[in-house]
Amino acid sequence: MVEIPTFDVLIVGGGLAGLRAAIAAVSTDPTTSVALVSKVYPMRSHTVSAEGGCAAVLREPDSFDNHAFDTIKGSDYLADQDAVEVFVREAPLEVVQLEHWGCPWSREPDGRISVRPFGGMTTWRTCFAADKSGFHMLHTIFQTSLKYEQIQRYDEFFVTSLIAEDGRCEGVIGFDIRTGEVQSIAAKSVILATGGNGRSFAFTTNGSICTGDGMALAYRAGIPLKDMEFVQFHPTGMPSTGILITEAVRGEGGYLINAEGDRFCASYVPNKMELGPRDIISRAMVTEFEAGRGFKGPYGDYMHLDVRHLGQEVIDRKLPFMRELGLEYMGIDIVVDPIPVRPVEHYMMGGVDADISGATQLPGLYAAGECANVGLNGANRLGSNSLPECLVFGAAAGRAAARYAQSAKAPTANPIAELVRDEERRIAQTYLERPTGYDRVGEIREDLQKAMDQHVGVFRTREGLQEMAAELPRLRERLARAQIDDHSRTFNTELVQALELEFMLDGAETIVHSALAREESRGSHARRDFPDRNDVRYLAHTMAYHRPGEPPRLEYRPVVITDWQPQARTY
Amino acid sequence: MPQTITLSVTRFDPDRDSEPHPQSYEVPFQEDWVVLDALNWVKAHVDGSVNYRWSCRMGICGSCGMNVNGRPKLGCSAFLRDYLPGPIVVEPMANFPVVRDLVVDISSFMDKLKWVKPWIIREETAVGPGEHRQTPAQIDQYRQFSMCINCMLCYSACPVIPIEPEFVGPAAIALARRYELDSRDRAGQERLRTLTGSDAIWDCSFVGECSAVCPKGVDPAKAIQQTKFESTLGMLLPWGGR
Numbered sequence: 001m002v003e004i005p006t007f008d009v010l011i012v013g014g015g016l017a018g019l020r021a022a023i024a025a026v027s028t029d030p031t032t033s034v035a036l037v038s039k040v041y042p043m044r045s046h047t048v049s050a051e052g053g054c055a056a057v058l059r060e061p062d063s064f065d066n067h068a069f070d071t072i073k074g075s076d077y078l079a080d081q082d083a084v085e086v087f088v089r090e091a092p093l094e095v096v097q098l099e100h101w102g103c104p105w106s107r108e109p110d111g112r113i114s115v116r117p118f119g120g121m122t123t124w125r126t127c128f129a130a131d132k133s134g135f136h137m138l139h140t141i142f143q144t145s146l147k148y149e150q151i152q153r154y155d156e157f158f159v160t161s162l163i164a165e166d167g168r169c170e171g172v173i174g175f176d177i178r179t180g181e182v183q184s185i186a187a188k189s190v191i192l193a194t195g196g197n198g199r200s201f202a203f204t205t206n207g208s209i210c211t212g213d214g215m216a217l218a219y220r221a222g223i224p225l226k227d228m229e230f231v232q233f234h235p236t237g238m239p240s241t242g243i244l245i246t247e248a249v250r251g252e253g254g255y256l257i258n259a260e261g262d263r264f265c266a267s268y269v270p271n272k273m274e275l276g277p278r279d280i281i282s283r284a285m286v287t288e289f290e291a292g293r294g295f296k297g298p299y300g301d302y303m304h305l306d307v308r309h310l311g312q313e314v315i316d317r318k319l320p321f322m323r324e325l326g327l328e329y330m331g332i333d334i335v336v337d338p339i340p341v342r343p344v345e346h347y348m349m350g351g352v353d354a355d356i357s358g359a360t361q362l363p364g365l366y367a368a369g370e371c372a373n374v375g376l377n378g379a380n381r382l383g384s385n386s387l388p389e390c391l392v393f394g395a396a397a398g399r400a401a402a403r404y405a406q407s408a409k410a411p412t413a414n415p416i417a418e419l420v421r422d423e424e425r426r427i428a429q430t431y432l433e434r435p436t437g438y439d440r441v442g443e444i445r446e447d448l449q450k451a452m453d454q455h456v457g458v459f460r461t462r463e464g465l466q467e468m469a470a471e472l473p474r475l476r477e478r479l480a481r482a483q484i485d486d487h488s489r490t491f492n493t494e495l496v497q498a499l500e501l502e503f504m505l506d507g508a509e510t511i512v513h514s515a516l517a518r519e520e521s522r523g524s525h526a527r528r529d530f531p532d533r534n535d536v537r538y539l540a541h542t543m544a545y546h547r548p549g550e551p552p553r554l555e556y557r558p559v560v561i562t563d564w565q566p567q568a569r570t571y
Numbered sequence: 572m573p574q575t576i577t578l579s580v581t582r583f584d585p586d587r588d589s590e591p592h593p594q595s596y597e598v599p600f601q602e603d604w605v606v607l608d609a610l611n612w613v614k615a616h617v618d619g620s621v622n623y624r625w626s627c628r629m630g631i632c633g634s635c636g637m638n639v640n641g642r643p644k645l646g647c648s649a650f651l652r653d654y655l656p657g658p659i660v661v662e663p664m665a666n667f668p669v670v671r672d673l674v675v676d677i678s679s680f681m682d683k684l685k686w687v688k689p690w691i692i693r694e695e696t697a698v699g700p701g702e703h704r705q706t707p708a709q710i711d712q713y714r715q716f717s718m719c720i721n722c723m724l725c726y727s728a729c730p731v732i733p734i735e736p737e738f739v740g741p742a743a744i745a746l747a748r749r750y751e752l753d754s755r756d757r758a759g760q761e762r763l764r765t766l767t768g769s770d771a772i773w774d775c776s777f778v779g780e781c782s783a784v785c786p787k788g789v790d791p792a793k794a795i796q797q798t799k800f801e802s803t804l805g806m807l808l809p810w811g812g813r
Contacts (some may be wrong), residue, residue, distance in 0.1 A: 040624075040626065040634065041677070043632075043720075043721050044624075044627075044634045045632075046626065046627070048632045048633075049627050049629060049631055049632065093698045095702075096701055096702050099702045100691070100695065100696065100698065100702075100703065100755075101690065101691060102690065102691040102750065102753060102755060102756075104710055104713075106707075106710075107704075107705055107706060107710060109706065109707065110706070111705050111706045111709075112702065112704065135720070136717065139717075139719075139721075143684075144690045146684065146690065147688070155678075178670055178676075207626035207627040207628065207632060208625055208626050208628070241628065241629075243628070243629045325629060325630075328648060329603075329629070440616065440619050441619060442616065443615060443616065445615070446615060483619070484619065485618055485619035485620040486619055486620035488584050488587070488620070489586065490584060490585055490586055490670065490671045491670050491672075491674050492622070492671075493614075493623070493624075494614070494619040494620060
């Protein structure tokens with residue numbers, strides 16, 4: 001029998017949260033063995049595309065209370081306030097830790113880390129590395145991780161299921177994409193850090209790898225997905241491709257201007273103007289479009305984001321990547337041209353239900369980063385809170401998983417071998433050995449994405465959500481009868497895409513049904529048929545539990561409130 | 572404007588093929604499409620068995636390096652309109668073993684990257700007291716070398732790699748240089764010794780193709796020259812170039 005590799009801690013996902021967890025695990029106990037499993041090379045992870053920055057209270061006059069209140073108000077009071085309090089206290093330490101590891105944070109003339117304004121934040125607290133913050137943070141932490149011999153990487157290994165036996169998580173099953181060989185990796189504890197499911201939408205800032213794998217893995221293992229109806233639409237995506245134009249453009253003083261030449265934010269968030277939170281600005285843009293005040297283009301309506309008044313020196317120093325992207329992908333120079341933008345799917349507030357140490361309801365299973373929901377972001381995440389979220393809760397999960405592993409018994413091999421055989425058979429029979437079929441995987445995926453854009457966008461209605469809910473089983477049926485062109489075992493990305501589409505459909509199912517059930521408007525979830533927030537019924541987290549072949553079972557859990565009572569959310 | 576353009580894509584499946592071979596696809600021509608869009612269209616609608624890597628489609632994740640009409644390019648920044656009237660020949664990057672179709676094996680780079688110790692070498696201190704100071708001018712010292720996205724275009728363009736496969740190569744040396752120039756680093760001779768040993772800077776014949784193909788404006792050739800200069804200085808001055 002082939003020996004099964006076994007680790008203390010296994011991390012699925014090599015982005016910022018996963019890498020931070022890996023280093024935290026070995027720092028907690030240097031004898032910890034860590035497997036870092038990713039379907040891509042870690043430096044390809046979607047953290048790389050984060051641009052604007054990383055919020056943390058670094059110095060006076062800012063305070064933990066200020067950051068906490070901004071985050072809670074931004075969340076439309078759906079954040080768990082205990083999680084927020086931990087987050088704001090840990091974030092500055094994490095920013096400094098990354099600095100010590102070499103992150104090239106932009107600096108003040110005296111050498112201290114610079115901060116910039118960001119949406120929904122009442123003061124300047126967003127640290128940044130020009131407008132490639134995520135890129136620099138990811139490469140810094142990945143390169144730093146290379147010095148830890150305890151961390152063994154499984155690059156381009158696609159995880160297809162969790163080993164959840166005897167009431168605990170004991171590892172993962174998946175395949176090395178290069179060989180197609182289905183195998184298991186056993187571990188005393190597993191951390192899911194696989195990011196969001198942005199690719200279930202057509203118009204998204206997310207890279208192709210953001211298919212909600214970890215969310216679906218946990219969901220299928222019986223862990224609820226929490227607050228999945230809350231999907232963030234970023235106000236400023238490139239109209240053609242959805243490439244992100246960072247909020248830092250507005251942080252640095254950019255204007256949003258409609259086709260009548262007005263800074264329309266004055267009508268919606270007069271005290272914050274362009275630095276209102278993302279949910280409100282995105283709704284303002286769509287409302288302006290519907291009133292006929294958008295510019296008309298081949299990809300629909302758009303607004304102008306104007307930084308011409310900042311001048312070339314500021315743009316080249318603080319927004320060089322935006323200038324590069326404009327030149328490359330739109331043929332415009334943002335020094336002299338306004339930037340066309342429209343709202344674009346960007347981030348999922350929802351995720352795997354986890355506590356502030358990352359622990360899920362299944363012993364040995366943890367989650368962190370966008371994949372998780374630790375209660376930080378509620379109904380709307382503030383810009384620049386997700387990078388510190390990955391650091392703070394990635395580190396927390398790494399520490400907790402390492403400590404859990406110290407006392408957990410070793411995984412047992414016999415059932416695992418059987419599970420591997422079952423998974424091998426499932427993948428072969430469902431996809432690799434299927435002789436003929438109908439639609440291609442890519443076509444079914446495109447239809448999912450278009451339908452999600454249409455029915456589960458910035459504004460939602462019962463009719464639209466019901467239509468989407470009815471569409472999902474049809475898409476599943478089509479996937480079950482799809483045409484598979486590639487029957488090879490070697491680097492078969494069609495097989496990976498088919499399995500990813502299964503994950504995306506699971507995630508979409510929780511989004512749609514959670515959205516249907518929440519008959520109110522809160523944060524990013526805006527129901528045209530229920531335009532007001534309803535704290536009596538819905539000051540609670542939606543918990544979606546998997547039921548095979550059926551829509552999820554929904555439960556609600558009260559929000560944790562410590563110091564900040566819900567009030568009207570105006571800016 | 573043409574209706575379609577021909578994409579000639581290298582196909583190779585080691586389970587079936589003894590040799591790589593080109594396969595042509597007619598794809599719709601769109602003014603704002605890049606080669607990656609065309610490949611994605613083929614995979615979704617014509618032939619699901621074409622394999623390549625990609626993710627961010629915005630020139631930052633470094634996944635989609637490929638040779639386009641013989642030049643190393645990111646698939647996400649090679650616009651169809653720049654290759655009219657076609658055909659566009661899309662091949663895997665040179666100087667790496669081919670795994671499948673356009674997918675190459677970059678594991679040798681991952682080993683080389685680790686070999687140059689691309690991290691701050693310095694005794695770790697508590698985070699409580701705060702950040703190490705670093706002025707904007709000090710960042711400017713290493714900034715361009717920190718822009719490497721590990722896309723491997725420079726390895727594909729390098730004339731030394733095919734002759735000396737063990738050559739640590741442009742990107743890894745640029746990243747080593749990035750840390751050597753970082754005011755927070757205290758490596759002394761530790762990293763430099765690696766770089767001046769065998770398979771490192773002295774293998775470079777200074778053709779400069781690495782810098783010419785870099786999509787992010789990194790100048791690995793300069794990093795190599797600087798390191799050569801500094802190590803020579805180090806031979807003259809026992810405390811090294813710092």
